[in-house]
Every structure is written in structure tokens, then in C-alpha cells.
Amino acid sequence: MNLKNKVLLTFVAMGASLALGSPAAFAKDINVVTSTDFYGEVAQAVLGKHGKVTSIISSPNVDPHDYEPTTKTAKTVSKADIVLYNGLGYDTWIEKLGGKKQIDIASDVMHAKDGDNEHLWYNSKTMAKTATYLANQYGKIDPKNKAEFKKNAANYEKKLTKLSTTLAQIKKNSDNKKVAVSEPVFEYALDDMGYSIANDHFAKAIEDGGDPSFSDIKKLQDDIKKKKIVFFVNNTQADSKVIKNLVDLCKKNNVPVVNVTETLPAKQNYISWMQSEYNQVLKIQEN
Numbered sequence: 001m002n003l004k005n006k007v008l009l010t011f012v013a014m015g016a017s018l019a020l021g022s023p024a025a026f027a028k029d030i031n032v033v034t035s036t037d038f039y040g041e042v043a044q045a046v047l048g049k050h051g052k053v054t055s056i057i058s059s060p061n062v063d064p065h066d067y068e069p070t071t072k073t074a075k076t077v078s079k080a081d082i083v084l085y086n087g088l089g090y091d092t093w094i095e096k097l098g099g100k101k102q103i104d105i106a107s108d109v110m111h112a113k114d115g116d117n118e119h120l121w122y123n124s125k126t127m128a129k130t131a132t133y134l135a136n137q138y139g140k141i142d143p144k145n146k147a148e149f150k151k152n153a154a155n156y157e158k159k160l161t162k163l164s165t166t167l168a169q170i171k172k173n174s175d176n177k178k179v180a181v182s183e184p185v186f187e188y189a190l191d192d193m194g195y196s197i198a199n200d201h202f203a204k205a206i207e208d209g210g211d212p213s214f215s216d217i218k219k220l221q222d223d224i225k226k227k228k229i230v231f232f233v234n235n236t237q238a239d240s241k242v243i244k245n246l247v248d249l250c251k252k253n254n255v256p257v258v259n260v261t262e263t264l265p266a267k268q269n270y271i272s273w274m275q276s277e278y279n280q281v282l283k284i285q286e287n
């Protein structure tokens with residue numbers, strides 16, 4: 001490095017430290033890290049322009065159930081002002097990585113109990129409650145913008161009411177009818193819609209990565225052939241020969257299949273993603 005550059009760099013560094021040294025004049029930008037992108041969306045919506053949100057898992061090709069953090073991820077999380085994650089054992093890896101303040105949505109926001117279904121983002125109340133919770137937490141770090149965080153949360157919650165309206169509309173015609181699922185991913189939504197699940201035991205085995213028992217498969221095949229279920233919910237991100245055969249059997253017997261995903265598909269946002277899955281159920285009811 002020549003002397004001229006060195007002098008220039010020193011000057012820039014001095015300017016930077018001067019800027020950092022006057023907190024009264026600069027509101028603090030909040031640095032948020034979330035485990036998945038669907039939580040990144042609500043985090044950013046509430047934060048607005050007062051900081052930045054980084055989502056560690058932001059690709060539909062990564063399965064959060066068996067994600068392992070890299071060194072780079074560990075660094076990113078440890079520097080965060082707020083670390084937002086699902087909890088219930090879903091993204092345990094993030095808990096060990098620190099950050100100034102960790103928010104476990106399951107226990108802090110939803111007051112869920114051990115053993116509850118971990119796919120909380122399918123619960124219609126989770127995002128709205130998370131938005132309110134985040135507005136308060138952001139307000140503690142950056143009190144000057146507290147009112148704005150609250151307004152941002154209210155705006156996001158308003159957008160979410162579209163989803164509740166669709167769920168209520170579906171519930172009018174569900175009559176507590178039975179449906180079957182490939183995995184427990186969509187259960188909260190089915191609950192809100194007023195459907196009951198015919199094959200919990202089977203679904204749990206698939207999610208745990210094991211094989212469902214022969215008798216569970218046989219019962220499900222019978223339910224499909226005798227049309228005891230009104231539709232079958234298939235998590236298209238999972239890959240299983242047993243499920244593929246059941247989907248084929250549904251098609252053969254004119255049992256509708258609702259395609260859902262565990263995580264946010266490419267080019268969608270949380271609301272459009274949920275809406276497109278709910279719409280499949282609405283369409284089945286209309287037929």
C-alpha cells in the first residue's frame with residue numbers, strides 16, 4: 001500500500017468512527033436473522049426501513065428438518081440483534097448460535113406445548129401474533145420508531161385477514177369431513193378449515209422418515225377406494241414411493257389431491273402461498 005492510500009484509508013476510518021460515536025443523531029438499524037424465509041417476511045414487514053432481515057433458509061430445496069448451519073451462518077446469527085425462529089425442535093440449530101435476543105415463536109409468541117405440531121406457520125394466528133410481538137421487541141431497541149413498527153404490524157395483519165376470510169368460507173362447507181395427509185404439515189390449516197384427519201399415525205411415520213405400517217397403508221388405501229376421505233393432502237417437497245402410489249390411487253378413484261409444500265415456494269410470498277393452497281380446497285368444495 002502506498003502512503004497516499006494509507007492516509008486516505010485512515011481518514012475514512014476516522015469518519016466512520018465519528019459517525020458511530022454519535023448515537024443521538026443516528027437511529028440504530030436493527031439486524032434481524034430468521035431461520036426461514038416465511039418468518040423473514042413478517043420480520044421485514046414490521047421492520048420497514050429501520051434495519052435488515054437475513055433469512056438463513058431461503059430456498060425450497062433445503063429441508064429445514066435436517067438443516068445444519070455453516071460457519072458463515074453461525075457468524076451471521078451471532079451478530080444479530082434479534083434471532084427469530086419457529087421452535088418446537090424445528091430449527092434447534094439456531095438456538096446455540098446466540099444473537100442478542102432470541103425469539104422462539106412456539107413458546108414466546110404462541111405459548112405452544114412440547115409435542116405440539118411444529119408447523120406453526122400453518123396456524124392462521126401465528127403470523128399476526130408474531131407481527132405484534134416483533135413490533136414491541138423492535139420498539140425496545142429503537143424506541144423512536146415504536147409507533148411506526150406498530151403501524152407496520154397492523155398493516156401486515158390487515159393483509160393477513162384475506163386468509164382468515166378464505167378459511168372461514170371453507171369452514172362453512174367442511175362439515176368436519178375426513179381427509180388424509182401425507183405428512184402433518186397442513187394440520188393447523190385443516191383444523192381451521194374444520195376437517196378431521198383420518199390418518200395421523202400414518203402421517204407421523206412418514207414425517208419421522210420411517211415407513212408407515214402395512215395396516216396403516218392398507219386402511220388408507222381402503223379409505224381412498226371407498227371415498228371415505230374428501231381429499232388427500234400431499235406435501236410435494238417430500239419424496240416417497242408409498243406416497244406416490246397413494247396419490248396415483250387417489251387419481252384412479254377420483255379422490256382430489258391438494259398439493260402443499262413445507263416451505264415457501266420460489267417467487268411466492270407467505271400470503272400468496274397460503275392462498276394458493278386454500279384455493280385448491282375451495283375448488284374441491286365447489287365441485
Ligand SMILES: [Zn+2]
Pocket residue numbers: 065119185207262
Ligand atoms: Zn415438517
